Amino acid sequence: MSGVVRVLLADDEHLIRGALTALLSLEDDLVIVAEAATGPEALAMALAHRPDVAVLDLQMPGADGVKVATSLRTELPGCQALIVTSHGRPGHLKRALAAGVRGFVPKTVSAQRLAEIIRTVHAGNRYVDPELAADAIAAGDSPLTSREAEVLELAADGAPVTEIAERAALSPGTVRNYLSSAVSKLGAENRHAAVRLARERGWV
Amino acid sequence: MSGVVRVLLADDEHLIRGALTALLSLEDDLVIVAEAATGPEALAMALAHRPDVAVLDLQMPGADGVKVATSLRTELPGCQALIVTSHGRPGHLKRALAAGVRGFVPKTVSAQRLAEIIRTVHAGNRYVDPELAADAIAAGDSPLTSREAEVLELAADGAPVTEIAERAALSPGTVRNYLSSAVSKLGAENRHAAVRLARERGWV
DNA sequence: TCTCCGTTCTGACATTTGTCATACGGAGCG
DNA sequence: CGCTCCGTATGACAAATGTCAGAACGGAGA
The missing domain is CATH 3.40.50.2300 (Response regulator)
Structure with missing residues (x-):
């Protein structure tokens, strides 16, 4: 047809x-x-x-x-x-x-x-x-909030917290909080492993 | 022919x-x-x-x-x-x-x-x-020694030093030394950025 | 032979990171 | 109206990390 x-x-x-x-x-x-x-x-x-x-x-x-x-x-x-x-x-x-x-x-x-x-x-x-x-x-769906995902993405290239904070226009302490919660949500050892996991699952 | x-x-x-x-x-x-x-x-x-x-x-x-x-x-x-x-x-x-x-x-x-x-x-x-x-x-050629490259590779997935040390059968202190020298040779901010750089250049 | 370099280790120190408690304002919901 | 969650922030503490000095051994090369 x-x-x-x-x-x-x-x-x-x-x-x-x-x-x-x-x-x-x-x-x-x-x-x-x-x-x-x-x-x-x-x-x-x-x-x-x-x-x-x-x-x-x-x-x-x-x-x-x-x-x-x-x-x-x-x-x-x-x-x-x-x-x-x-x-x-x-x-x-x-x-x-x-x-x-x-x-x-x-x-x-x-x-x-x-x-x-x-x-x-x-x-x-x-x-x-x-x-x-x-x-x-x-x-499944990402357990991360949008800010957590955003900060995690900025951490992807191994930048130190201060740099991430600058780029995200956040206080360094806040950045550490987000990273910490992202790491615990993903069950990772540290933020770098967390980045890897989130990448694999397509969450960043 | x-x-x-x-x-x-x-x-x-x-x-x-x-x-x-x-x-x-x-x-x-x-x-x-x-x-x-x-x-x-x-x-x-x-x-x-x-x-x-x-x-x-x-x-x-x-x-x-x-x-x-x-x-x-x-x-x-x-x-x-x-x-x-x-x-x-x-x-x-x-x-x-x-x-x-x-x-x-x-x-x-x-x-x-x-x-x-x-x-x-x-x-x-x-x-x-x-x-x-x-x-x-x-x-160009890798400035890393074979051990440095090896340890850097083990650090690639974000594993903590103790785990790298186990997997490489080295003392944790030695691992930190290798990582430190690899990081400085590559001019990176930390080992995770170093891993990224070495990856890009195909040195690991 | 003597020296340099890579490998391995230890100990000490400063810095960074990870975690937690706590706080406040706003949005959404029952 | 309270409740909860998110975003944002600070301060404090513990753990991990980065850096440095020093030291022992062995092999490769001058």
């Missing part, structure tokens, strides 16, 4: 992009109308070629896949976004769904499978990789 | 693997004799099918590309290793060359280009991506 599906392919790895173009072109009902290697390029290409589905790599120079999807949502409604990722952390999935992304799959799927998922998404349905979904559910 | 080149393809991303198989098969003189999704699998496949060139992803479950290359060096000499990587840090290149790897390229190259490089490597020549080589040269 829907004829061909016009697809945009955005990935900074030429190897994947070229190869995927070749494989997806084998499918009669899919046609790659544009390719991009960076976030901004993907957006520009999408606006120029108006694809039905945008297949976006999560990690791209310029702007990541979710950011591109967010922009597409307003600037090109009717175009469904589908994120592919090499090694996805739970938080990304949540962020992606919040941005209106319709599909989220790891690069470990086969091209065959990806073709099917592109059709699924084009039909207006959602598709989230079960494994990634399970991870996201297992990770 | 050399007939066809027998190639092993190891990458945990099914998308890349399948697609690459398709594209490289278009080249008359290349034939994919085996595929693998993990390090150990790659090794087993190599021993079973005895390829001329092993194309190895740097990041794979089980054992990374360099480890596989190291094993291949002794267990299957005559098979040349070629590493492909998505986002490579300087240190990896050095490690790879030390392991006898003959080629090192980012996944941003085209399949066409990769085919040429496979031929180059098969002919006994080396190929290293100029950009990655430049990064590696810019990063």
